[in-house]
Amino acid sequence: MNIQTAAPDVAAEIASIPIEEIDVARPSLFQNDTIGLFFDRLRAEEPVHYCRESYVGPYWSITKFDDIMAVDTNHKVFSSEAKLGGIAIQDMHSVEGALELEMFIAMDPPKHDQQRKAVTPAVAPSNLQLLEPVIRKRAGEILDELPVGEDFDWVDKVAIELTTMTLATLFDFPWEERRKLTRWSDVATAAPETGIVESYEARREELIGCAMYFKALWDERINQEPKNDLISMMAHSPATRDMPFLEFLGNLMLLIVGGNDTTRNSISGGVLALNQNPDEYAKLNEDPSLIGKMVPEIIRWQTPLTHMRRTALEDWEIGGKQIKKGDKVVMWYLSGNRDESAIEHADRFIIDRKNPRHHLSFGYGIHRCMGNRLAELQLRIIWEEIHKRFSRVEVTGQPERLFSNLVRGITRMPVRLHAR
Amino acid sequence: MINVTFVSSDGERRQVQIEEGETAREAALYNDVPGIDGDCGGVCACATCHVQVDPEWIDKVGRLMSDGMEADLLQFAEGTTEYSRLACQIPMKPMLDGLVLHVPEQQY
Numbered sequence: 098m099n100i101q102t103a104a105p106d107v108a109a110e111i112a113s114i115p116i117e118e119i120d121v122a123r124p125s126l127f128q129n130d131t132i133g134l135f136f137d138r139l140r141a142e143e144p145v146h147y148c149r150e151s152y153v154g155p156y157w158s159i160t161k162f163d164d165i166m167a168v169d170t171n172h173k174v175f176s177s178e179a180k181l182g183g184i185a186i187q188d189m190h191s192v193e194g195a196l197e198l199e200m201f202i203a204m205d206p207p208k209h210d211q212q213r214k215a216v217t218p219a220v221a222p223s224n225l226q227l228l229e230p231v232i233r234k235r236a237g238e239i240l241d242e243l244p245v246g247e248d249f250d251w252v253d254k255v256a257i258e259l260t261t262m263t264l265a266t267l268f269d270f271p272w273e274e275r276r277k278l279t280r281w282s283d284v285a286t287a288a289p290e291t292g293i294v295e296s297y298e299a300r301r302e303e304l305i306g307c308a309m310y311f312k313a314l315w316d317e318r319i320n321q322e323p324k325n326d327l328i329s330m331m332a333h334s335p336a337t338r339d340m341p342f343l344e345f346l347g348n349l350m351l352l353i354v355g356g357n358d359t360t361r362n363s364i365s366g367g368v369l370a371l372n373q374n375p376d377e378y379a380k381l382n383e384d385p386s387l388i389g390k391m392v393p394e395i396i397r398w399q400t401p402l403t404h405m406r407r408t409a410l411e412d413w414e415i416g417g418k419q420i421k422k423g424d425k426v427v428m429w430y431l432s433g434n435r436d437e438s439a440i441e442h443a444d445r446f447i448i449d450r451k452n453p454r455h456h457l458s459f460g461y462g463i464h465r466c467m468g469n470r471l472a473e474l475q476l477r478i479i480w481e482e483i484h485k486r487f488s489r490v491e492v493t494g495q496p497e498r499l500f501s502n503l504v505r506g507i508t509r510m511p512v513r514l515h516a517r
Numbered sequence: 518m519i520n521v522t523f524v525s526s527d528g529e530r531r532q533v534q535i536e537e538g539e540t541a542r543e544a545a546l547y548n549d550v551p552g553i554d555g556d557c558g559g560v561c562a563c564a565t566c567h568v569q570v571d572p573e574w575i576d577k578v579g580r581l582m583s584d585g586m587e588a589d590l591l592q593f594a595e596g597t598t599e600y601s602r603l604a605c606q607i608p609m610k611p612m613l614d615g616l617v618l619h620v621p622e623q624q625y
Contacts, residue, residue, distance in 0.1 A: 170562045170586060206589070213593055221595050223623050439558075454556040454565075461562035463589050 108134055116142050121158055121429065121502075122151045122186055127403065128500045136160055136432035145416035153186050156406075156425040157418070160432040162439030162457065164416050168407060168428050170462040172205065175407035175426060177464060179203035184464075185503050186406050186427050198285070198304070198347040202355075202464060213467065215336035216348050219327045220468045227325045228266055229478065235262045236482045243514055248493050251512040256364040263475050264356055269326035270314075281307040282357035285350050291500070308346050315345065327352060355468055358504050359401040360475055365496075365507040366399030367391075367480070370446045372492040377448045385484045391448040392476045397456035398446050400431040403505050405460055430457040431505065489515040519609045519616075523550045523568075526622035537611065541604035541618060542566045552620040559605040564590040566604040567597070571617035575600055578607055578616070595623040 111134045119135055126132040139146050144161040159165050168175050183189035183203040201212035218224065239258050243249070257279060264282075265275035284303045287293035294300040311328075318324070319332040331337040331345065340348070371378040381387055409424045420426060434456050435443045441451075459466035466472070483490065491513045499506030518534040521544045525531070535544035545553035545566065557563035570578045580599070581588055587603050594601070604618065 166557070166560060166562060170560070172589075210589075210592060217593050218595070221623060223595070452558075454554060455558055459556075461557050462586075463593070465563055467593075 107131060111135060111138070116146070117149075119146065120148050120151045122148065122153050122156065122427075124500045124502045127502055127505060128498045130498055132403075132431070133435065136429060136435065140432060140436060145418040147418070153188070154425065156186060156427050157420060158432075159415070159426060159428045160436075161416070162433040162436040165428040165430065165433040165457055166461055167415065168426060169405070169457075169460055169464070171413075172463050174410055174413050176205050176410050177203050177209070177405075177407060178205050181408040182406070182425060184405050184407075186404060186425070187503075198350050199344060200347045200351040202351055206463070209463065212344070212348060213463075215334070215340070216331070216352070217467055218334065218336075219330045220352070220471050224325065224330070225267070225471050225474060229474070231266050232263050232475065233478050233482065235266060236479050240482055240486050245487075245514045245516045248511050248513050251368060251490070251492075251510045252361075252365055252507055253509075256361045256507075259364060259479055260357060260361040263360070264353060267327050267356070268314075268353075269324065269328065277307075277310070278353060279357060281350070282353045285354050286358075286504070307350075308342075311346060311349060312342065315342075352468070355466070356472070358506055360472060362401045362504070362506045363395055363399050363472070363476060364479060365510055366401070366505075367395040367476070368490050368512065369492060369496055369507065369510065370395060370398050371490075374446045377446060378489070380448055381484070382488060385481070387449050388477055388480045388484065390450060390453050392473050392480065393453040393456065394446065394448055394450055395476065396458045396472065397434050397440075397453070399505060400434050400456075400458050401505055402458070403431040403503055404429045405464070428457075428460075430460070433457040486517060487514050488517045491515060519611065519614045521609070521613075522615075522617045523553075524571075524617060524619045525552060526620060535609050537609055539609055541568065541607040541609060541616070544609065545604060545620075550620070553604060555605060557605075561586050561590070561603060561606055564594045564603060567591065567594045567621055568602060568604045568607075569598055569600040569619040569621060570602055570607075571619065572600060574613070574616050577612055578602065594621075596621045 111131060119139065121132065121135050126135060139158060139160045145164060146158045148158065149155050159168055177184050179189045189203060201209045236259055239262060243254060261275050261279045264278050265272060270278055283293050284300055287300060314328050315332055318329040323329055323333040381391060404427050407426045409420050409422055409426055411422050413420045437443050440455065459469040492510060493513050494511035496510040497508045499508050519537060520532055520534055521541060522530055522532045523545060531550055533544050533548040533550065540559060542553065542555045542559050546555055554565040556565045581591065581602055587606050591597055591601055591603065
C-alpha cells in the first residue's frame with residue numbers, strides 16, 4: 098500500500114503562505130502530517146522565526162540543528178522553570194485548578210541538579226540490564242498472541258501493550274493493573290481539549306488516586322529487602338529515600354511520562370518508516386545485527402517529542418535575530434532532525450547510518466533525556482523479538498496521527514503480520 | 518601524529534594515533550574505540566565521551582574546571598572521579614604524546 102503524506106496541491110498552498118504568517122504551533126499540522134513542509138520553509142527562509150499571534154501566544158521557532166544545540170546548552174540564558182511557563186509551547190500553570198507535579202525537567206539549577214542526580218542511578222543501563230530477560234520474555238509472550246495474516250490495530254495491540262509491559266516491569270507494578278500506568282501517564286500530560294480527561298477537576302482527582310496508589314507501593318517496598326525495580330531503588334537509595342512524598346511522586350511521574358508515549362510512538366513510527374522504505378526493510382531482514390543502529394535512526398526519524406520550550410532570562414541574539422528577555426523560545430527537534438546542514442540525507446530513513454546517535458530527539462545539555470539508553474535498550478529488545486517471529490509487519494491502511502504539537506503520536510495503524 | 522592509549526574497564530589497552538588539533542574524542546571515534554559514543558558531535562553537550570585521565574597525565578591535560586558546561590554535564594554521569602573529563606574537551610598537542618585515558622564501564 099502506498100502511504101501518502103501531503104498531496105501536491107497542499108504542498109503548493111503551503112509554499113504560497115507569507116513567511117510571517119506561518120504558525121507551526123497548530124496541532125492540526127501535526128495530525129495531518131504536513132508540518133514537515135512548514136519546517137522545510139522555515140529552515141530555508143527564516144530559520145529563527147517569530148510568530149506574533151497564535152493560540153499559545155507569541156513565540157520564537159528555532160529550526161536549525163546548530164541553533165537548537167546553542168539554545169539547549171545555554172541553560173543560564175534559556176530557562177526551563179515551570180513558573181515561567183516550563184518546557185512546552187503551551188504554558189504550565191496557565192490553567193486554574195490544574196494540579197502540576199514538580200518535576201526536575203521543568204526546573205533550573207541548582208534544584209534541577211540535586212533532583213536529577215538522585216534519580217539518575219535508577220535508570221542507569223547497568224541496573225536495567227538486570228531486567229532485560231524479563232522484558233524479553235514478556236515481549237515474546239505479547240508477540241506470540243498476535244493474529245498472523247489478518248488486519249488489526251498495531252497501536253492498541255502491540256505498541257501500547259509492549260510499552261505498558263516494560264513500564265510495569267521497570268516499576269514491578271502489579272501486573273493485572275498495569276494499564277493504570279498508561280492511563281496515569283496520559284492523564285498527567287492531558288489537557289481537556291484532547292478528550293483524555295473531561296475537565297481539570299477530573300484530571301486532578303485521577304492524579305490524587307495515582308498518588309495514593311504509589312504511596313502504598315512505596316510503603317510496601319520500603320519494608321521489603323531492596324530489589325531491582327525503580328520504586329524499590331528510590332525507596333532504599335540514600336539520595337532519594339528521604340525525599341518529600343510529593344517530590345518522589347513528581348520524579349516517579351516524570352519517569353513514567355518520559356517512558357510512555359515516547360516509546361509507544363517510536364515502536365509504531367519504526368514500523369511505518371520500514372513500510373515507507375522497503376529497501377531498508379530488506380536490509381534489516383538480510384542483516385538483523387543492524388537493529389543496534391536502526392534503533393537510534395528510528396528515534397531520530399520519529400522524533401517522539403517535537404519540541405522543548407525555554408524562556409529567555411535576558412536579551413540574546415541568535416541567527417541574527419534579537420530575542421528579548423521573557424520571550425518564549427521553541428526548539429523544534431523535529432525540524433533540526435531534518436536539517437541537511439547537520440545530518441547527511443536528513444530527509445531519508447537509513448537504518449545503517451554512520452553516526453545514528455547524532456540527532457536531537459533526546460535534547461542536549463543538562464536536560465538531555467535521562468532515559469536515553471534505556472529507551473534504546475527497550476526498542477532493541479522489542480525489534481529483536483519482532484524480527485525472530487515476523488518477516489514483515491505490513492501496514493495495510495492509512496495511519497492516524499495525534500492532534501498535538503508536542504507528542505508526535507500515531508493513534509491507529511492497521512497492519513498484517515507475515516510469519517517468518 | 519600523537520599517540521593516545523585507551524584502557525577499557527577490563528584493562529584492555531588500545532593505542533591509536535591522532536593529528537594535532539583534533540581531540541581525544543576524535544582519536545576514539547576514528548578508531549572505533551568501544552565505550553566512547555560522542556553523540557553530540559564534540560561540542561560538550563551530552564557527556565557520552567567521558568574518560569578518566571590517567572593520574573600521571575592529569576596535570577598536563579588539566580583538571581575539570583569546577584564551573585562550566587563540562588562540569589554541569591559530568592555531574593550526572595556514572596562513575597566519575599577526580600580524574601574525569603570529557604574527551605571532546607581534550608585538544609591533542611605534542612606535549613600529550615603518549616597520553617593514557619581510561620574508559621569507564623558505563624558511559625551514561
